[in-house]
Amino acid sequence: MSLQVSHLHKTYGSKVVVDDLSFSMEGPGVYALLGTNGAGKTTSIRMMLGMLSRDRGEALWNGQPLSTDSCNIGYLAEERGLYPKYSLMDQLMYFASLRGVSKEESKKRIKSLAERLEVEEYLYPKAPAPSEGKKRGFAVKKKEKPKLADQLSKGNQQKIQFMTALLSDPELIVLDEPLSGLDPVNTDIIRDVIREEIEKGKYLIMSSHQMATVEEFCTDITILDRSKSILQGNLNEIKKSYGRVRLHLKCESDIKPFIQEAGAAILSEKEYEYELKVTGEEQANRLLAALIGKGIPVITFDLREPSLHEIFVEKVGEEHES
């Protein structure tokens, strides 16, 4: 199976919102669409999924136009919500039925996903304990009513929405900002589920501002800025192309004169702990040799490739400068 997105282009009046976007996924994995706010990520996803008309371009799944007819797609939209006054179970059953999942299968999948995402208590109201209703002799406690969407916290609503994307057991999962607004505990829960889906051999397209998460999962990326693709390719190769140019250095005294002498740039500094931009291993080793030569104890010396966050900021910054 493969996904081929070619020359997607969209304008609103005279404004170009997506400019000739192309990328492909030849096998299972995670593809990240990254970009600044308003760069065109969501519009690209909507066009790709056929929800928004395209001026040009196409999206193919195994050579067929990508749609719910040719591919089982799960989509977590950036703009998400639930019917506020309807029961959560009704809503999930509805979304599953729209994807052609049978009633019995829907129930099984909802149960399984609810366990994985730890939202069972909102979907399966507890029956009262046998002793509970008899305590006062007259009041029999009723079974809890099913929860409505507006009775849930934002994080739990988001987990229910995440369930809707996975209900049809999709082969292609598109997640637009899947972790935004979640607390660390819920972030970890959803990350675990995403990891499980990757292990099952699913195709994932992810759009996010959380670079650490994207970096953890994705194999290939496209960075969009002001509707254009400014960087595209395999993440490891991109990082390699930059080389090991970031140096994390921690000492017990001020070493700024040594850094200046070596010609490295200070990116950040905090109590004798420095993030440096170096030209490569030679410059970093020269600095280390200078410090050791003067008998300055070095606690941490970590020369590494730039992170995705650093690449993103640098690349977008370059584009804006040009």
Next chain:
Amino acid sequence: MNLKAEMRGTGQVFRFTFLQLLKSKGNIIGMVFTLILAMASMPLMAFLGGGSFVSDEDSSLKALYVDNRTALSLSFSDLSSYLYESAAFPGLALIEGSLPEEAPEAVGAVVSEDEDGIALTFTWNDSKGVQPYAVYQLSALLQPYIEKKSLETLGLPERAVSLLSGSHVVQAMPLAGYDDEGTAEEAYDNSFDEDGYTTQMGYSIILMMFCIYSISFIIRAIIEEKSSKLVDTLLISVRPAALLFGKVLAVLAYVVIYMGILIGGMALSYAVTSRFLDVSAMSGILGAILSLKLDGMGILVVVVTSLLGYLGFGLLAGLCGAGCSSMDDASGAMSTCMILIIAGYMVSIMGFFSSGTLRTVGCLLPVLSMFMAPMNYLSGNIGFGLVAASWGIQLLVILLLILMSARLYSRLIIYNGQRLKFFDILKMARGKGAA
């Protein structure tokens, strides 16, 4: 465009929307309240219309004592025929003489004469099972008989008495409708179809209520979906036209149930009320309905025409609703449909007496035909051919609206911003606007 593919998922959208409408607490309360109002409607109308009780207590009036103190020659057999015209006093015995003090369930009528003329005075014994309203009803029945007898004492010929005591008829009609050979009454009846007009008005009111109630539900459901930010999640699974059409059908089913409760409640109320109260005012409306050509074909014409009209309005309401971004815009979105519905209602009422050509045009035009065609068909003013032609036109309009929805609905429901008016939506359809 593959219409079948565009409509896939309509069933699921229909089922979900319909069940949620039925489960909604507000709607349940509304239905119960409607049922209570419908049940109360007939007794209220009977009382407001001056109706009186026809309960068992009324019919328990057993005897009427007639004490004639005048020179009028009252015939008990004539008197009986006047009284028996009303079913309110079955088995009432007529007895000559004054009312005895201990007579239970009996009324006395004293016919006397003084300087001012004839007086008819009714008396009864308190706490003897006589209700005052039964006496008033009895007096209303006897009064015309006494008046007739008074006139007869003047020695007038029978013709003169009947002219003086009878009602007078005033007629107005075009010259073409007047027949010199004395059949003016028949010509008048043909030009003023009172039963037809009554049913046209009743049908138009019910249909107007049905449509207004429905479009408000459709528009609110669409705006709720938009403001709940569910659109993207839904559009991955179901085509926009199916999303809209499913809702329109669900609202139709719900409003049919709602109207069923309203009309069923009123019918039940009529059945119960007529046992205890005089509902002759409503009998007139029922008579008008029964005078129509309401056979299987007639029912089919009413159902299909109103259904097609509703679908047209529903789709239009869907498009208007999709152009809104919040509930604040709902009333604005409703206005376009409301104007058309009220126009259809007004024209159907005023146009009932229109000439052949105007009537034909009205029965064919999309907005008007749902109001005009069924009642004109049932009254025998138009034939089935014209009704079928109006169905064809309505189907064409619905198809155009479905195609328009398929093209525009996804753009409209993704759109967020100032409410798009219907003309903006039309511009978009022509590819001149951008949402």
